[in-house]
Amino acid sequence: MFATKRVRIAAAALAVALTAGGVAAAVTTSASASAKPAHSAAHKPDRARHHKLSLNRFDLNGWVINAKYTLGRNTGNTFQQTYGDSMVQGVPIAGPFVGTKFPPEDYVALPIGHHELYITWLDPNNSFAIVDVFVMNFKTHTVYDYAPGSSSPESAGTIKVVKRGAHPIP
Numbered sequence: 001m002f003a004t005k006r007v008r009i010a011a012a013a014l015a016v017a018l019t020a021g022g023v024a025a026a027v028t029t030s031a032s033a034s035a036k037p038a039h040s041a042a043h044k045p046d047r048a049r050h051h052k053l054s055l056n057r058f059d060l061n062g063w064v065i066n067a068k069y070t071l072g073r074n075t076g077n078t079f080q081q082t083y084g085d086s087m088v089q090g091v092p093i094a095g096p097f098v099g100t101k102f103p104p105e106d107y108v109a110l111p112i113g114h115h116e117l118y119i120t121w122l123d124p125n126n127s128f129a130i131v132d133v134f135v136m137n138f139k140t141h142t143v144y145d146y147a148p149g150s151s152s153p154e155s156a157g158t159i160k161v162v163k164r165g166a167h168p169i170p
Helices: 002-032
Strands: 064-072 078-083 087-094 105-113 116-123 129-137 142-146 154-163
Touching: 064 129, 064 142, 105 129
Parallel strands: none
Antiparallel strands: 064 078, 064 154, 078 087, 087 105, 105 116, 116 129, 129 142, 142 154
């Protein structure tokens, strides 16, 4: 009886040892057979997608852009934005705001990503107060707009370039 019990314990210990060895071998094999190292390129940031941090202004002189809004405060409106050296003129060309006259505003445009601009319109007669802020993506043709002055100032939609200026969008 003692011999049988010892054989069973030895067999169980051998089975546990073999199982543990098999698991270790499987883990080692799958780790070494991996096609990519632990810190592969897939885990590194894609540097081509990140824009170099900068406050260099972008010159939109000569650009004409139509912003058509499908979401938010400006839904149903299309505004044509005509950019000069330092001023921009927004004119409603479709929707409920057609016929409304807006004054020309100063603007500042900053590249914030590949084919993306952050554009702020400023009131030159009111201490350069922010009139409107846009984020435009010229690759996806989208615009996000924040126009202060109401409880829901956000709008979003699409852009269409009507005329390109001398400087290409970075």
